[in-house]
Amino acid sequence: MTKKALITGLTGQDGSYLAELLLNKGYQVFGLVRRSSSSNLERINHLSGDIQILSGDLLDQSSLMDVIAEAQPDEIYNLASQSYVPLSWTQPALTAEYTALGVSRLLESIRRCKPDAKFYQASSSEVFGQPDESPQTELTAFRPRNPYGVAKAYAHWMTVNYRQKYNLYNCCGITYTHESPRRGTEFVFRKITHAAAQIKLGLANELKLGNLDARRDWCYAKDAVYAMWLMLQQEQPDDYLIASGETYSVKELVECAFNCVGLNWQDYVSVDPAFYRADEPVQLVGCIDKIKIGIGWQPQYSFNQLVELMVDYDLKKLSS
The missing domain is CATH 3.90.25.10 (UDP-galactose 4-epimerase, domain 1)
Structure with missing residues (x-):
C-alpha cells in the first residue's frame, strides 16, 4: 500500500528536499501551504505535478484538522516555522504563534484526527543557546537565548509531552545548521x-x-532530511541530534x-x-553518537x- 506523507513548510529548503526523497521512495506527498501565502514556490516548481497542495495555516487549528482528515497521512513532518533568528527579535509574538503555538495546534489536530500517524517535529540547536557543555547531546539542558530558540524549546517539549501523555509516535530532530543551494x-x-x-x-x-x-x-540539508525520514521508520519513537559533529x-x-x-x-x-x-x-556542536548507533545515520x-x-x-x- 502506498504510504502518504504530509509536509508543512513544503516551500522551504528542507521541505523541498524531503518531498523529493519521499517521492523517490514511492510516497504520495501532500504539502500544507497557506492560502494567502506569497511564498516563493521556486524550490518546488519541478515537483508541482507530483505533490498535492492543501490549504491550511498553523494559526488556524480547524484548517489543520481539515487537512489531516483529508490527507489521512501515515507520516507528518512539521518543518514550518518563522526560522530566521534576527527576525525573531523584531517579531517575537509572531515567531511564538507559528514556531511554538502552531505545533500545539498541529499536535492536537493529529491526536483528534489521525492518532496513528507518525510525527516529526523539527527542533533546532538554538534550544541550547549558550550550553553548559560541548559537544551537546540529547540530554544537554535547554538554555535558549533568542525568541526563536524559546519557541523551538516549547514546541520540542510539547511534542515529547504528547508522546508521553497520549502514546503518539512523535519524534524531535534537533537539527544544527544545515545548508544547500536552496538556502x-x-x-x-x-x-x-x-x-x-x-x-x-x-x-x-x-x-x-x-x-x-x-x-x-554545518551539514548538508539532503543529509538532514534523510535523517528525518529514517527517524520515522523505527519501531519506537525517539529524539535525536542531527549534526555533523564538527x-x-x-x-x-x-x-x-x-x-x-x-x-x-x-x-x-x-x-x-x-x-x-x-x-x-x-560552540554549538552536536554529538551524533546516539543517531549513528541507534538508527545508523551519519552525514554523507x-x-x-x-x-x-x-x-x-x-x-x-x-x-x-
Missing part, C-alpha cells in the same frame, strides 16, 4: 558562497561579514569558498560590526564537499 542568501553560508561566485565573475568586489571567529556545526569557523568557510574560485579571500572580505549577531551562541557530505557544491551551483546560476 537563502541572508544566511551566512550561502551569503559567502554566493559572494565568492559573484566576485569571481566580476559581479561584485567585496564581502562584508561579522564575527569571523564564530564557529558552526565545527568550522566563518573564517575557514570564507577561505574554503574563495579557494574554490582561486581567489585570496583577504583581498575582498572586510569585517563590519553591523553584522555581528547579538548573543552569539558558544564533508564540509569541503558542501562548500564546493554550493560555490559550483552559484557560479553556474550567476553565469546562466
